[in-house]
Each structure stands twice: as C-alpha cells, then as structure tokens.
Amino acid sequence: MLALFFLKMNIKETYMKNYKKLLIIPIIIFAISLIIIFQHYSSTGEIVDKDVTLKGGLTITIYSPIDIPDLKAQLKLEFPKGDIIVRRLTEFGSNEQIGLLIEAAEVEEEELKAVLEEKLNLELTKDNYSVEQVGSSLGNAFYKQMRTALILAFIFMAIVILITFRAWIPAFTIVFCAFADMVFVVAIMNLFGMRLSTTGIAALLMLIGYSIDTDIVITTKALKRKEEGNIVDRMTSGVKTGLTMTISTVVALTVGYFVSQSYVIKEMFLIIILGLIFDVIMTYLFNTGVLVWWTRRKAKY
C-alpha cells in the first residue's frame, strides 16, 4: 500500500512538473490524425469512406448456416462493377454461423438475389432474407444532413458549456477535446479501411456525449471547487471520478461488443470504445494540462 502511495505521489509530482510538455502528446496524435484524414481526402475526395447506408445500395442479411469461403470472390466475378462486402454473423460462444451479411452498391437487388440463391443453393424467402435498400440520392442527402447535424451539435454544445462555465478557454478546450476524439476515430477508420454508416454517425454523437462528461467533471473541479483544496488535489479527485466513468463504460461496451451478434451494435460500440480510449489521453493530458496552466496563470494576476 505504501509503495502504491509513493507511486501515486510520484505520478502527481511528475505530472505537475511536466504538464506543459505532456500537452504535446495529444497534439501530436491529433496532428497525425489530421494528416491521415487529409491524405485520404486528397486521394479519394472524401473525409472517410461511406458505406451503403450513406452512399446508396443494398444491405442483405441471410439467415442460414450455409457458408461459402470465397463467396465474395464469386460475387465479384458475377458483378465486376459492383462494390460488394460479405461478412459472417456468428453466435457468441460457439462461433457457429447464423447468417451472412452482404453489402452491395451498384448492383440490382433482383440480380444479386438470384445469384445468391444459386450460389448458396437456398431459396430466399421473406423469413430467411432481409434487404435494406437506400437510393443513392437519399444516401447523399443523409450524409450531408448528418454532417450538418454534427456541426450543429457542436455549436449547441459549445453554447451550453460556455453558459455553464462562463470562461472562454476552458469551454473551448472541452469542445476541442470532443472534436479531437472524433477526428481520431475517423483517422483510425481510414487506417483500417472501415466505412462510415448512419449508425457510425450516431455513434460519433454518443462518443461526444461520453467524452464531454469527463471533461465537465475536471473543469468543474478546476473552476468551481476552490474550497476543496489546491488545484492538484482537485484535479486528482476529478481524474479519479473521470477514469472510473470511462473505465466502466469501456469495459461494458467491450464485453457488449464481443457478445453482440448485431453488426449495427458492434459498429456503434467499436467506435465509442476507440474514441473513449483516446479520450483518456485528451482529457487527462490535454484538458487537465490546459486547466492547470490556466488556473495558475489566472492566480498570478
């Protein structure tokens, strides 16, 4: 216990000595993320690849244990122009296949269905076959509007935070942290070739909500709790609360991710998990650093 106590003291002291230098870590990661996104943008013209829900196309779910290892390649041969992704849906635990998920753009549903029936040797009826079809104009409108929704969400949140804390720099830092989390997730999606869907955008909004919660906790400690001791003690208790919040959320979402069979839920959870892990760096190296620097500078005047 004593060792732990010294370790804690040590972290605190090291942090307080170096907090300005440590600010550089989140900034570097943020900059690299921006570069990745910029590169992706200059080569494809898009900030992030969109899936069929945002660019138009088909999402087909087939409930059958039948699996063909090279189904994707075979479909590719049949539809050389089509953009097709095949995924297996498996049961948690047994890893048995319960179905197939196929995303396809630039392919007619009737044709694809016929080919699938032939390849899988299975009659597709309304009981074993689901299809969701998005027209490309609607997909584009979706994307544009979700983008606007995101920007508006940021503006609204900024206003709320500014009213709450009545200080420019801390409020701006909170919004910046949430923004950086999002940029980081989008960069990771670019790196691993993940595609953004409507669900993904909803997940980004949820991420912002969770990310801001911890920032609000430490900002409140820094700005509104002067009676609770010096800035270091206040920050420590804020960090403890914030970390408990983040860890419980990440742990819950991670087990949920592995247990869930729904691709929609998996995608949503993965985006939030990635974002929250980076949010730990943003909140405790960046936001905390800025707050310590800001309170000390204010105290000097």
Place this chain on the structure above:
Amino acid sequence: MGKLKLPIRVWILVLFIIFALLAIKPTPYATGVQVKSFDVGGDAALAGLEKGDIVLSLNEQDIFTVTEFMTELAKLQIDEQEIIIKTDKEEYTYNVTKNVGFEVNENLTILSVDTAPMQIKETVESINGIEVSNLSDFKATVIKLLPKKIVKIDTNNGKIAFLTRGMPNIIVGEASKSNLKKGLDLEGGTRVLLKPIAEDQEVTEKDIGDIIQVLSNRLNVYGLTDVRIRSSVDWSGEAFILIEIAGVSKEEVKDLIAQQGKFEAKIGNNTVFVGGKEDIPFVCRDDGSCSGVRNCWDQSGQSYCKFEFVIHISPDAAEKHANVTDKLKIISAEDGRDILSEHIDFYLDDKLVDSLQIGADLKGSKTTAIAISGSGVGQDRNSAIQAAVDNMNKLQTVLITGSLPFDLEIAKLDSISPLLGSHFIKNSLLVGLVALLAVALVIFIRYRSWKVLIPMILTSLSELIIILGFAALIEWNLDMAAIAGIIAAIGTGVDDQIVILDEVISGSKERHINWKKRIKSAFFIIFAAYSTTVAAMIPLWNAGAGLIRGFAITIIVGVTIGVFLTRPAFAAIIERLFKE
C-alpha cells in the same frame, strides 16, 4: 418503523416504477394463441372474430400453442377430389378442393372461370354424372360434393361459429407478453420511404396529407391493416412519407405504394373517365358474377389468363361516352362482328394496359356499366391465374381509391425478416446483462462496498423500466435505434452515479462541506452533462428524413428520466446509507 421513512424522492421513483410497470403490463406467463390477422370480409370476420382475441379452443379442441391451432385448422382442409363436369360442349375431368372453380348464372351458363378448365359461355349439364337442370339443383349437388364444415372458435371474448368450405385463412401468433410494441426492425415486414416528385409545383402539407390518405386507403382496401404511415420534412425542405407494414414482403406492396395509380379510359384521344369515386362510383370485386378470371390460354411456353370485372361509371362519364362513340363509324371486325372504328384504351400511369373493341350497339349509348379487363402471365396455369388475380386486385384497388396527386419515388425500401428480430431481442438482453455485470464489477473494484453496488444496479434497472414504461404509454415502437438509445441513456446514468458517489462519499478532506452542498455540486456536473447531451441530440430530429429520430428521442427521454427521477433518488439513498 424507522426504515420505512424513505426520502420523498425515493417514493416518487417507486411511484413511477409502479406506473411504468402498469403501462408495460408484463404478463410473462401469458399463454395461448392470439389472433393476428384474417381475411377482411371473410367468414371468420363476419362471425365476429377480432384481432387480438386469445383463442381458447377450436372445434372443441383446447388450444395452447400455435402449432396446435395450425394442426386443428389443417383438419378443415378438404382433400383434393376428382370431379367430372359435362357441358354442352365437352366433358371435363379435374381436381377441386374448395370450390368448383367457376361461377354460373341461373341458366347454368358459365360466367367466370377460376381454376376450372372450361371456357365461359358453356352451359353445365351434369356434375359427376348427376344431371343438373337449374341453379338450385346445381348448388345442392355442389354442396353435397364439397360440404361446408362448421368452425367453432372459443375466445376470451366469447364463442363464435361459422360455416366454411376449406381452411379459413386465420393467422395466429403467441399471445403478446406485454404492452411494448416492437418496431419493424424487430418484428419483420416492409418499410418504404417515399419522396413525392413534384417538377415545378411545391408540395404543400395538404398534398402530403392527401397522399397519406390515398395510400392508407389503398392499403386498407387491399386488405392490409397493420400499417403505420407518417410524414417528415428534412432540413432542405424535402418531404418524405414513411410507411411501415408489418408482416408482408415488399413484393406484395411495392406496386400498390409506388404507383401513382392514374387510371384513364380513352377512346381515341378523348378521355372518357378516370379512376376514383367521382367517375367510378362502383367497382365489382369479390363477386364471381361480375368479377373474376375469365379464360386462360397458352402461348409459346407461357400461360396467360384474362381477368374481367364490371364497373359503374357516373352519369357525367356516361354522357361523355355517348358523345364520343356517337361520332365513330361502324366497321366490320375480323370475326365479322360490327364494331366501332376506335378501341377503348385503358391506361394506368400512362401505360396502356388493355385495348378493347367496342360493339356497334354501344354507339351513342349512355352506358353506365363497363367491363374492365387485363391479364396475368405465368410459367404455368396456376401461376398465371394467381398473377391475373393479383393484377385484378391491384387495379380494382387503384380504381376505388383514385390516383395520387404526385408521382412517388422510392427513396428507401427495406424488407425485414421476422427472424432478425427474435435473434436480436434475445441477444440484446444478453448484451445488456453482461454490460451491467461488467459495470458492477468495475464499481465494486473501485468502491469495495455492497452499499454502493446494490443501489447502483437497482437505479439502472429502474431507469430501464421507466423508459420502457414511457415507450409503452406513448406506443413508441422499439426498434434497433431505440435500443441503442436506451443503452446510451443508461450508460450516461452510470456515469452520473459515479459523479454522485465521488462527490458524496469519497474524499475525507471534504468532510467539512455539508451534504446538501455535496449533492448540489454533484448535480451541477450532472446538469451540465445533461444539457450538452440534449443539445447534441436535438439536431438529429430532422436529419435523414427523420429516420434517426427514434434514437435521438430515446436518448433525450432516457437522460431526462435519469436526471429528474432516478438520480435524485439515488443521491437520497446514498445520503441515507453513508450519513452516519
């Protein structure tokens, strides 16, 4: 007695949980079989069967499961039997089940043919060697051959009985276990998002209202009852109509929905009448004497069937018909009949569906009864008949309900298998359970106290119950977006509880600050977080044709319930437990 003195905030929470449970009305042990749908206007409907009835017994046999019901119902199925019918032209041998497959008039002349092989206008002379000379003879013989059976259904709403030939089309499912309504994602069915195409005009709210009116009318006339239609306008001002129909596949309804349904009858370039009540006050349907599949033929490997039904046109339209036909010349047709020089052409959405000769006797006549015809094509006779029946039903529906003020474009078309839903619900419950256990574990490691853990789990559960109760109360359909929203709301709730715990119980240095102040400072953080969440969700209201609205609403409702009900109660409990 002292233990009963719980703070008022806890009592309020308990009250809300009770209300929520009453709204959800969970009946996990609800057994039996519930009527989901049946033919509108069929024998069962006329006898007074209602949707939602719980079936207790069928034909004196107690029913506990869907399979039992289906087995019992299948007993009413009539075995296929051979029938020999002799007409004035020929002798036919074919198989029948429900009915003889044709209709006759009082002179026993065949008016319409459904599944039977004969042609219309032949006259029936004998059935299975029994001579028939008049209609009552015919009917008596047919009933002997294909007897009607009695069906007795005992439901929780009383007993009904009716006579039917063959298996009545009654669809049942397991009795629902609560008032919660499953969304289309979880239940299976078809979802269509439509966009009116208006070239120069603006689509007004009234137009959208008219479209919705015609569409729901059409779907009802077609026989679909479990239909939800709503409209939404997105930010760019584009109007959308969202239709959700449970339990059908998209093939069944696509034409019915996307078709503008502009029906025109033209002679030459003159429009005589159009679809809708105004010009067509009566459309014959479900009556073999004036509507049905008339004859079939094979041609180059395909089978074709022709349907025909009678409509009555208004006096105005009849007047128009007289004026137009009066100007036409009488010519001789190939078969030597006298006909008029122009055909009458039927157009559906500017596409010619049929073109008929007009008999010379109709020249200048103010006829009000007109036969409309069309056809169906199939690989074999049966599928051609089915296609003709489907086409006829759709055309009749369009003629009755009239056309839409705009052409509609299908922006999104989903057809969801009911299997997806049952899988997803079970899995979601498992995900929720393991996530809660994971949170509990983290909390226990951090605080090492049952006094913290148990109130925390109870609070999260009560939040879930109240959100679901609210959903049941406003008949909100729980779909995947709503489930994601509930997960997010409860996750935020856990975060807030950690804030309360840390503010209230941890940090011995802060002991000098009183309880009220500690709780107040916890709620400062909670309200700030709450306001930002709501601020972030509001822009989603109209984005993406309102399809993501469910997600935003569930989160807002969830966090609001949390902030105003469950968290104050949680804080009160924690205060009570740790104040010593």
